[in-house]
Amino acid sequence: MTDDTTASTDPEPDDGGPAPILFYFEFSSPYSYFAAHKIDDMARLYDRAVEWRPILLGPLFQSSGNKPLTEQPLKGVYSKHDMARCARFFGLTFDFPDPFPFPAVAAARAVWWLKDQKGEAWGDEEGAHKLALALFDAAYADGRDIRSAEAVVELASGLGVDAHALSTALGEQAVKDRLRVEIERAVEAGVCGAPFFVVDGEPFWGADRLDHVERWLATGGW
Amino acid sequence: MTDDTTASTDPEPDDGGPAPILFYFEFSSPYSYFAAHKIDDMARLYDRAVEWRPILLGPLFQSSGNKPLTEQPLKGVYSKHDMARCARFFGLTFDFPDPFPFPAVAAARAVWWLKDQKGEAWGDEEGAHKLALALFDAAYADGRDIRSAEAVVELASGLGVDAHALSTALGEQAVKDRLRVEIERAVEAGVCGAPFFVVDGEPFWGADRLDHVERWLATGGW
Numbered sequence: 006m007t008d009d010t011t012a013s014t015d016p017e018p019d020d021g022g023p024a025p026i027l028f029y030f031e032f033s034s035p036y037s038y039f040a041a042h043k044i045d046d047m048a049r050l051y052d053r054a055v056e057w058r059p060i061l062l063g064p065l066f067q068s069s070g071n072k073p074l075t076e077q078p079l080k081g082v083y084s085k086h087d088m089a090r091c092a093r094f095f096g097l098t099f100d101f102p103d104p105f106p107f108p109a110v111a112a113a114r115a116v117w118w119l120k121d122q123k124g125e126a127w128g129d130e131e132g133a134h135k136l137a138l139a140l141f142d143a144a145y146a147d148g149r150d151i152r153s154a155e156a157v158v159e160l161a162s163g164l165g166v167d168a169h170a171l172s173t174a175l176g177e178q179a180v181k182d183r184l185r186v187e188i189e190r191a192v193e194a195g196v197c198g199a200p201f202f203v204v205d206g207e208p209f210w211g212a213d214r215l216d217h218v219e220r221w222l223a224t225g226g227w
Numbered sequence: 228m229t230d231d232t233t234a235s236t237d238p239e240p241d242d243g244g245p246a247p248i249l250f251y252f253e254f255s256s257p258y259s260y261f262a263a264h265k266i267d268d269m270a271r272l273y274d275r276a277v278e279w280r281p282i283l284l285g286p287l288f289q290s291s292g293n294k295p296l297t298e299q300p301l302k303g304v305y306s307k308h309d310m311a312r313c314a315r316f317f318g319l320t321f322d323f324p325d326p327f328p329f330p331a332v333a334a335a336r337a338v339w340w341l342k343d344q345k346g347e348a349w350g351d352e353e354g355a356h357k358l359a360l361a362l363f364d365a366a367y368a369d370g371r372d373i374r375s376a377e378a379v380v381e382l383a384s385g386l387g388v389d390a391h392a393l394s395t396a397l398g399e400q401a402v403k404d405r406l407r408v409e410i411e412r413a414v415e416a417g418v419c420g421a422p423f424f425v426v427d428g429e430p431f432w433g434a435d436r437l438d439h440v441e442r443w444l445a446t447g448g449w
Contacts, residue, residue, distance in 0.1 A: 068300055078290055079419035083432055093449050094439060197301035210305055213435040217316060227315050 025054035026218070027203035029196050030137075031062045032109035032151065033073075033102075035088040036212040038141045039095050040200035043215055045134065051222040053204075056130065057120075057137055059113035060188050062106075062199055068192055073106045091212065098146040110184070111154040111175055112140045115161060117183045118174045136161055247276035248440075249425035251418050252359075253284045254331035254373065255295075255324075257310040258434040260363045261317050262422035265437055267356065273444040278352065279342075279359055281335035282410050284328075284421055290414055295328045313434065320368040332406070333376040333397055334362045337383060339405045340396045358383055 028044050030037035041057075048055045066072055074084040085101060092099030120133040143149040143160055150156055154175045162168035174180045191201075195208055202209040204221050220227070250266050252259035263279075270277045288294055296306040307323065314321030342355040361382055365371040372378055376397045384390035396402045413423075417430055424431040426443050442449070 065301065070299065071302075077292065079287065079414065079417065080293075080432075083417060083419045083430060086430065087432065087436075090439070090449075094442070192301065195301065195305060197305045208305060208308065210302075210309065211435070213433070214309075216438070217312070220316070227312075 023053055024205060025056040026222075027058060028055050029058045029060050029191055029199055029201040029203075031060055031199040032112045032137075032140055032144060033106040034062065034199045035099070035101070035145065036091070037200045038099075038145045039091055039097060040202075040212045040215065041138055041141050042097055043095065043212075044200075044202070044218075047215065047219055047222070050219075053222065054130070055134070057116065057134055058187060058191065059109075059116045059137065059184070060191050060196065060199060061110060061113060061184070064188050065192060065197065065199075075105060100145060100148050102144050102148075107144075107150075107152050109151065111157045112137075112151050114175055114180050114184045115157045115171060116140075117187060118171065118180050119161075119166065121183070132164075132166070135164060136166065139164060245275055246427060247278045248444075249280060250277050251280045251282050251413055251421055251423040251425075253282055253421040254334045254359075254362055254366060255328040256284065256421045257321065257323070257367065258313070259422040260321075260367045261313055261319060262424075262434045262437065263360055263363050264319055265317065265434075266422075266424070266440075269437065269441055269444070272441075275444065276352070277356070279338065279356055280409060280413065281331075281338045281359065281406070282413050282418065282421060283332060283335060283406070286410050287414060287419065287421075297327060322367060322370050324366050324370075329366075329372075329374050331373065333379045334373050336397055336402050336406045337379045337393060338362075339409060340393065340402050341383070341388065343405070354386075354388070357386055358388065361386060 026044065026048050028040070030041060044055050062073070075081045077084075088101065089099060116133050116137050119136055120130060122132070123129050139160055140151050140157065143156075144151045149160075151160065154172065158168050158172045158175070161171050194203070196210075198210050200210075200212055202214070202218050204218060205225075207221055207226065209218050209221075248266065248270050250262070252263060266277050284295070297303045299306075310323065311321060338355050338359050341358055342352060344354070345351050362373050362379065365382055366373045371382075373382065376394065380390050380394045380397070383393050416425070420432050422432075422434055424436070424440050426440060427448075429443055429448065431440050431443075
């Protein structure tokens with residue numbers, strides 16, 4: 006466990022300003038894709054940073070006994086309809102990925118790895134946001150398959166990330182452990198789905214809570 | 228099966244105006260309580276009627292394999308926190324019922340029965356709305372137990388409903404069948420949870436879709 010890891014769990018901004026918004030998301034989650042396109046702009050309105058934290062819903066589902074919404078009777082049909090309608094509501098391009106759900110472990114590990122490359126080109130939070138958004142757009146707007154490590158590396162490379170360094174990192178135990186530990190921490194912190202936001206300790210689950218997140222940012226709570 | 232039952236499934240307003248909003252709800256559902264306090268006012272803004280349709284989530288959970296949100300690991304803790312915060316967001320009094328979830332079969336049957344008493348005092352939709360709201364407020368604002376037929380009859384009686392007629396009705400097979408058939412129809416119509424709204428054939432699930440319902444009413448869809 007590095008100091009960086011500890012710092013990112015209980016973020017304390019260097020400038021003494023308000024704490025960043027914690028944004029937990031899963032690549033295999035259309036509602037996370039929508040939120041990923043909204044949260045940075047919203048945060049900026051209230052002078053907040055956003056800390057992006059990819060997780061995997063699989064381990065959460067094991068804890069909660071749930072399975073993906075789209076695979077549930079009744080809710081499956083509705084949720085696919087709702088996802089397409091939400092995309093139009095948010096003004097976002099949306100093609101439902103096939104297959105879905107899909108394993109996004111390489112994508113999630115790549116984002117955590119990039120977050121930890123502080124001081125390198127494309128490293129740190131900003132690069133991680135850009136890579137995460139690019140991965141989301143590839144999967145939901147461009148019909149691309151982002152499941153494999155090769156696909157993730159190719160896409161990251163196009164953004165200027167060192168392909169060799171990332172490719173090597175994705176095979177390292179420390180990088181695998183980083184994601185695993187962050188998912189365990191998310192569960193311990195009460196994260197019960199994705200997207201999930203924490204504003205000054207207050208938890209919000211779902212893209213349909215973005216209006217509550219915004220009011221919380223504007224008012225400090227109610 | 229009566230003609231009334233058929234008519235209420237595919238509502239055709241007498242005046243040739245726009246179809247009523249279908250509002251499916253479960254008394255043992257805090258999010259349904261919130262929606263019950265919002266949907267009529269919203270509909271009025273757009274000259275719509277609302278047809279209130281109580282259902283029971285138990286049979287839906289049997290179809291979908293779900294269980295109540297509050298009983299799920301991880302989601303249970305979050306959802307209770309979210310319900311209290313949503314109540315404040317909506318400006319509604321809210322005391323979490325104990326026990327919860329609770330069987331609301333008598334309450335649901337009473338509302339369907341009252342909807343069918345066309346031409347009687349307190350009968351038809353308007354009386355059914357008032358009884359349903361009174362039942363919700365009793366359970367969520369006044370800490371009252373609305374599980375038993377006796378409790379439902381006492382509350383309805385206070386609103387002017389004929390206590391003897393309702394009490395007798397709650398024991399009749401036809402009244403029991405009415406609710407059972409309506410739940411089956413709801414499942415066939417794709418209702419996957421509560422609250423659930425249908426506007427001109429467009430389905431919306433959850434109190435957190437009220438903003439989408441309102442935009443749909445205002446724009447005719449997107």
